[in-house]
Amino acid sequence: MKHIQSAANPQVKQWKKLLARKERDKSKLFLIEGFHLVEEALKHDADIETIIISENAEMPPGLDYGSVPVISVTEEIASALADTETTQGIFAVCRQPQDAGQQGETYLLIDSVQDPGNLGTMIRTADAAGIDSVIVGSGSVDIYNPKVLRAAQGSHFHLPVIRGSLEEWIDKLDTHNIPVYGTALEGASPYSESPAGGPFALLVGNEGSGVNPELLAKTAKNLYIPIHGKSESLNVAVAAGILLYYLKTPKKG
Numbered sequence: 001m002k003h004i005q006s007a008a009n010p011q012v013k014q015w016k017k018l019l020a021r022k023e024r025d026k027s028k029l030f031l032i033e034g035f036h037l038v039e040e041a042l043k044h045d046a047d048i049e050t051i052i053i054s055e056n057a058e059m060p061p062g063l064d065y066g067s068v069p070v071i072s073v074t075e076e077i078a079s080a081l082a083d084t085e086t087t088q089g090i091f092a093v094c095r096q097p098q099d100a101g102q103q104g105e106t107y108l109l110i111d112s113v114q115d116p117g118n119l120g121t122m123i124r125t126a127d128a129a130g131i132d133s134v135i136v137g138s139g140s141v142d143i144y145n146p147k148v149l150r151a152a153q154g155s156h157f158h159l160p161v162i163r164g165s166l167e168e169w170i171d172k173l174d175t176h177n178i179p180v181y182g183t184a185l186e187g188a189s190p191y192s193e194s195p196a197g198g199p200f201a202l203l204v205g206n207e208g209s210g211v212n213p214e215l216l217a218k219t220a221k222n223l224y225i226p227i228h229g230k231s232e233s234l235n236v237a238v239a240a241g242i243l244l245y246y247l248k249t250p251k252k253g
Contacts, residue, residue: 003055003072012077015052015093019083021142028096030144033083035060038092040154042066047095054078057089068092083146096144099162104132105178105199106248109166111215112139112206113236119143120151121237122204127155129244134159137166139206166203170218173201179220181247182211183239188222191243197250204240 004012017023018031029049032041041048042064051070053059057078073081078089108126113119119141126134136143143161155161170180180201181194203219205211216222225239234242 001072024144032092034088040157044157046157049093052091054089106131107201108134109203110136111211114141116141116145116147117151118237120148122240123152124155125241127158129248134161135169136163182216182219182222184222188224191223196247200247
């Protein structure tokens with residue numbers, strides 16, 4: 001196993017750059033951290049370039065690296081690569097998958113969501129609900145942001161998470177007879193009045209301003225979730241979870 005001791009090593013400098021979106025976009029690589037994410041990447045055949053392990057890290061038994069190159073580094077280097085306060089000392093450099101195009105019949109479309117915890121939670125929730133693809137439009141936080149990756153808990157490796165034009169995707173889904181349901185507070189219907197169990201795409205938007213009105217004008221129907229208490233609104237990730245599970249589950253009878 002190769003061992004790197006110097007933080008000035010060019011390879012280490014390249015890895016550190018992956019903490020910034022600019023370098024991730026340029027190199028088409030991203031960095032994951034922690035036992036769980038690395039294990040999920042290995043289990044689901046992610047395109048892994050390198051696994052990086054701190055020299056003093058305690059590795060869980062049975063973690064099979066296959067043919068992936070493994071490099072040992074000092075604790076100092078591991079701390080420099082970490083995006084967490086207390087790192088587990090294991091990382092992987094992964095290649096970003098190529099956009100898979102249209103797959104399946106159920107989609108989550110995300111417009112200008114800027115909080116990485118919200119975006120990651122929605123990706124994870126879409127995965128849990130059995131959604132086929134997640135489409136993230138411009139204005140949203142990077143899908144490979146370290147906090148997004150942690151919040152998604154490995155769901156990036158379970159279903160396509162695609163960056164794309166939401167306008168184009170809505171048009172594409174319409175041509176395939178997949179209705180797109182927007183989310184709005186005005187000019188919308190209670191979600192419980194919508195059909196469930198068939199093909200659909202759910203469009204959710206920015207934490208403060210919601211979905212772009214130009215996108216809402218292109219949807220088949222816009223939905224809202226009634227508020228029974230005194231709160232003005234729901235967190236976007238919570239709302240997405242409620243709506244995804246409702247739309248995905250066939251109505252009885």
